[in-house]
Amino acid sequence: HEDTSLEFIASNLDILATILPERLLKPQVGIVCGSGLSTLAASFRERIEVPYSSLKGFGISTVHGHKSALAFGLVGPGDGVPVVAMLGRFHAYEGHSLSTVVYPVRVMARLGVKDIIITNAAGSLDPALPVGTIVSIRDHLALPNLTGFNPLLGPAKPQYPRFLPLSTAYSHSLRRTVFLAAHELGLPSSTLGEGTYAWVSGPTYESPAEGRFLRAAGASVVGMSTVPEVLAAKEEGIEVCVLSLVTNFVVVPDGYRSVREEVEAELAGRPLPPVPQVEVSHEEVLAIGKEKGEVMRSLVEKMIELLGKS
Numbered sequence: 259h260e261d262t263s264l265e266f267i268a269s270n271l272d273i274l275a276t277i278l279p280e281r282l283l284k285p286q287v288g289i290v291c292g293s294g295l296s297t298l299a300a301s302f303r304e305r306i307e308v309p310y311s312s313l314k315g316f317g318i319s320t321v322h323g324h325k326s327a328l329a330f331g332l333v334g335p336g337d338g339v340p341v342v343a344m345l346g347r348f349h350a351y352e353g354h355s356l357s358t359v360v361y362p363v364r365v366m367a368r369l370g371v372k373d374i375i376i377t378n379a380a381g382s383l384d385p386a387l388p389v390g391t392i393v394s395i396r397d398h399l400a401l402p403n404l405t406g407f408n409p410l411l412g413p414a415k416p417q418y419p420r421f422l423p424l425s426t427a428y429s430h431s432l433r434r435t436v437f438l439a440a441h442e443l444g445l446p447s448s449t450l451g452e453g454t455y456a457w458v459s460g461p462t463y464e465s466p467a468e469g470r471f472l473r474a475a476g477a478s479v480v481g482m483s484t485v486p487e488v489l490a491a492k493e494e495g496i497e498v499c500v501l502s503l504v505t506n507f508v509v510v511p512d513g514y515r516s517v518r519e520e521v522e523a524e525l526a527g528r529p530l531p532p533v534p535q536v537e538v539s540h541e542e543v544l545a546i547g548k549e550k551g552e553v554m555r556s557l558v559e560k561m562i563e564l565l566g567k568s
């Protein structure tokens with residue numbers, strides 16, 4: 259796949275040139291739509307959707323709530339800013355290689371994308387970031403990257419730096435744009451937070467001990483996507499912005515109740531109150547995406563407008 263991907267990208271540029279009018283062919287901003295957030299492209303003007311299946315090198319997104327197309331269009335007043343959105347992304351947990359996961363970002367780079375806004379649904383580890391909050395990501399904690407699972411593993415390529423620095427991975431300038439856009443929209447300050455994203459491979463949600471571990475390590479939210487795309491975008495020289503929508507709170511109880519004590523108390527005729535059994539579900543994640551998708555859409559749109567002016 260890796261060896262053929264440059265040829266695939268070149269032929270995709272040829273395919274797109276036959277489908278798209280000139281003004282849509284050179285998008286300035288790329289968007290990655292997270293779970294339940296495909297409506298981010300709903301208000302593109304002159305929107306044209308190109309299914310991944312009509313392009314080369316794309317995987318097939320198998321996750322419920324994700325589409326499988328690139329959406330091209332214009333955002334903002336006047337001529338508008340040309341943009342491209344991924345409706346449906348690829349995850350390692352679907353069995354995709356990390357090079358397949360990041361491939362669409364490389365296509366965007368070749369189309370000329372300068373800034374990318376990557377969205378996702380995430381679980382919160384921080385009580386100050388309740389369900390429904392949009393979190394502007396400033397840093398990440400990627401256990402897979404620290405343990406030999408990194409999309410940039412492989413022979414050095416002359417066009418890329420070998421040892422990519424990540425201290426500036428989350429563009430300071432774009433993080434400012436997030437808050438300037440929120441201000442222009444008059445969003446209440448509680449709508450928007452800042453934090454660190456922990457990337458886990460999934461598909462399992464975190465165990466309570468894992469949730470405690472990530473929180474203790476400094477993560478604010480946790481999810482199963484985004485970081486591979488961030489790394490590829492950074493490698494391609496694209497400015498990166500990540501917005502996480504908190505769809506659930508990660509179950510992180512302070513400790514464990516002893517079942518021995520529970521059984522002994524029951525046998526002694528003094529039963530303890532039951533412990534609630536809480537579980538997160540994908541349906542809950544999608545429902546919050548649907549509920550808050552409009553806020554995310556207006557924020558992303560306003561950001562693009564501001565980027566068009568700068």
Ligand code: HPA
Pocket residue numbers: 379380381382463464480481482505506507508538543
């Ligand atoms: N954990 C991991 N990924 C997620 C979660 C979560 O709690 N919520 C949405 N994506």
